[in-house]
Amino acid sequence: MISSSEEETKKIGKQIGKKLKKGDIVALYGEFGAGKTVLVKGIAKGMECKEQVKSPSFVFMHEYKGKFPIYHIDLYRVNNLNDITALGIQEFFGSFGESCGQGVCVIEWAEKAKGLLPENSICIELKILNENTREIFVNRDCGSWS
Ligand SMILES: Nc1ncnc2c1ncn2[C@@H]1O[C@H](COP(=O)(O)OP(=O)(O)OP(=O)(O)O)[C@@H](O)[C@H]1O
Ligand SMILES: [Mg+2]
Structure with a gap:
């Protein structure tokens, strides 16, 4: 999809949000x-x-209340896989995934969790085309990304 404004990207997000189910993991990629x-x-x-x-x-x-809980995670400050293990993120998606399973996890800088995200994560990549234009790829198969 192509988005020409912040508002348009929000609308695309809203459409995605409406379709999410409990336990979904949304992995966001992009600079x-x-x-x-x-x-x-x-x-x-x-x-x-x-x-x-x-x-x-x-x-x-951050945790937000929606029709079910939204766990908004940002891995920007994570430098390596040891950090991720130390932060307990693996547990979050493993045994602690129980709690994520009661809501939806949305992860910014998902590239930092390479190899740790569940295969069925919903991968979304945002590419900057120019100041106000973004190309947004929504792809259930994380393939080479995760
Ligand atoms: N089509 C667009 N879609 C989304 N944001 C846009 C668009 N055009 C311009 N922008 C601007 O780009 C910026 C996007 O900021 P945002 O914080 O969402 O990025 P981010 O990917 O979360 O960055 P970070 O890696 O710092 O977390 C905002 O300032 C927004 O106004
Ligand atoms: Mg951000």
């Missing part, structure tokens, strides 16, 4: 400023979330 957080705002709206979605960069995870 700094690509629009991952903007897309999450739309996803949260689509999940009937009334809270304001903020970038979780400094706290690792």
